[in-house]
Amino acid sequence: SDVIVCAEMDEQWGYVGAKSRQRWLFYAYDRLRKTVVAHVFGERTMATLGRLMSLLSPFDVVIWMTDGWPLYESRLKGKLHVISKRYTQRIERHNLNLRQHLARLGRKSLSFSKSVELHDKVIGHYLNIKHYQ
Template sequence: MWSFVGKKNQQRWLWHAIDHASGKVLAYVLADHTDAALKSLMQLLTPFGIEQFYTDGWGGYARLLDEDQHEVGKHYTQKIERKHLTLRTRIKRLARKTICFSKSEWMHDIVIGLFINRYEFGLPI
């Protein structure tokens, strides 16, 4: 999920993986749109033993995921798009430039991370 801090050329990406069966978030990373961010997420997903990945057509997936474990398309992305809608609805700084607009990457990541930890994992704030 794409967002920005200050201006649109200062992009931040929410990388997250969900369990297709339950819809639960397994892990997430807030970072740039780079191969390093995908590697960080893959490292967090290692204990889960994931066998299949459903993604969009970004080139980093083809470079870092096994071809037989990777499927490109929108067929299995409904649950993750629903999570994106929830985030945009509840965290206004993801929807448009408002009074609660992020001016620093640190604050942007903290607010999104706190919401995900509370909403998805039930962790206290």
């Protein structure tokens, strides 16, 4: 299995059609390689976080770094886990880059996704081009 010394995890808000129809991007970012390792879309729930964790199971992650969202703490219990805004600066910067490059992720924008399928495909395609090839 591939070793990831330091993985940052975060979630990013988006919406489809109306702001009440929230769509969350959960992803893990390899701090040393500066690349996204895995991502999933869904609601901001333990189930979505669980899907991301199952994608990360082939990797041997040494240190997990997250913000203070309580579900991270419960899901990463027993692992080396650092909860700090200081150590999630790279993934937060990546969130800002995504917002700059993909108008549909902007908070106040006329460019928004009209369907969940298209929302997930456009963002997924961007991540594939930038990180998985």
